Amino acid sequence: MKSIKLYDSLKKTQLDYDSCGRSTINIYSCGPTVYDHSHIGHARSSITWDFIVRFLRSIGYTVVWTRNITDIDDKIINKSKDLKMHPDKVARIYSHSYHEDMINLNVDWPDYEPHATQYLSHMYSFIEKLIKKGAAYVIDSDVYFSIASFKHYGCLKGQPVEELEKGFGRVEPNPRKKHPLDFALWKGVKEENEYSFESPWGKGRPGWHLECSAMCDSLYGTNLDIHCGGDDLIFPHHENEIAQSEMASGPFARYWLHNGMIMVNGKKMAKSDGNFITIKEALKTTSGNAIRFFVLNSHYRMPLNYTEEGIQAAQNGINRLSEALSDINFNPYLITSIENDFIKEFNEVLSNDFNSPQALAILFKITDTINIEKNKNKKEELQKTLIVLSKILGFNLIDNNDISLKENTLSKLIDKLLGWRSDYKTKKEFENADKIRNLLKDSNIEIKDLPNNQIKWQIKL
């Protein structure tokens, strides 16, 4: 098994991944709270973990990937009031929207996609365990986690409790809590008609941090290898997860990975700041491949500035990669395993904390080589290499090129038009020939005259 290095947010240093002799890697990544359409920031996160899972699988690991859906939350409830709709329906609508986005971004389905509301009974036993161990206390129908019970509290954030307290001045202290940093595991209802669930402590709703811990515990027990999420979740979400899980069932995730934020004009893209672009909006003018390219072209831990130009540059880059595959005459879905230096180098750079920008550079190196290769067999192998590697990054360059389209009627129409254009060209009626070319161009179909009277066309966004 290939060895990999990764940056661990908990130890705050780059480490060699220790597989503990197992070929399986259990990964849990924090998914969305479904109260609205997802934005580019969610896209980055999803694409990042998707590509890392793909890569780990490509080098031989068996990955069991879980990505949760938070389907109960105050924001969902607020939205349900706005829409005059049941909270559960709100959650289902936006989960569906999220799935649509994931499909368009070619993000693989995780192996498990637990919804918080499906794990209530597990949460109850989780809370009970904490209460028994003295790590949680009940006040009326609220249950709080006592951070004083966990001596490593603050380890992920990298700050002792005393320092964390200092930053707490801005928040109204909840007088019911024993310590200002204690957080709710279970929130009892304030009003009788609130959306809530029956629990051993009365009607209420689970605390956000609890969900992930309980679901991890249920799915993986103490065998969680990698836990990932956006770096805005480090504190308090992941910090609290660690505290709960360690207190309830012992060692939690062995490694922590966090992706950097998407920025807009130097500020973090966020719903609350209103400076977000939804994935659906972005897909109106660009492709899923381009968004993925845009994301993968920078290292996952770095902040990434979102701009229209950046997306357009990414789309142009994708177009060039697809271009190198536009004349394949083999079945791209039946590629037997190949080995060469490009692949070796590709695996090398990705093994070094998942350096996707360098991996992308290799794709372009292959593209350059394809474009100048005269030998048919060699060229074919390079094209196969490009397809295989681009798939590991999660690109779909094949459908982008629309091989299948060439079989259908639209394709026949295009060929017919191109035939007419050739006739006009033969008769030197270039004005008419150009009319056809412009017509196609207006429909995002670009044509190119190659030597020997061959004509190539490509759908170009």
Added chain:
RNA sequence: GGCGGCUUCGCCAAGCGGUAAGGCCGAGGUCUGCAAAACCUCUAUCGGCGGUUCAAAUCCGCCAGCCGCCUCCA
């Protein structure tokens, strides 16, 4: 106030001690009826100032600007 991070070509962005990847855009050329594509060629010494070193974008110190987290957040 605390902790963490960022500053590299016009734009995006790698690099983690050995003499600046890649993408986009742009310029010139080959090809072409023209165009596009492809191909060839061209474009930075790394925020500032010091220091360590045979050698620094890379390590250390100081300064400046920017951002994130500490409240829901991918």
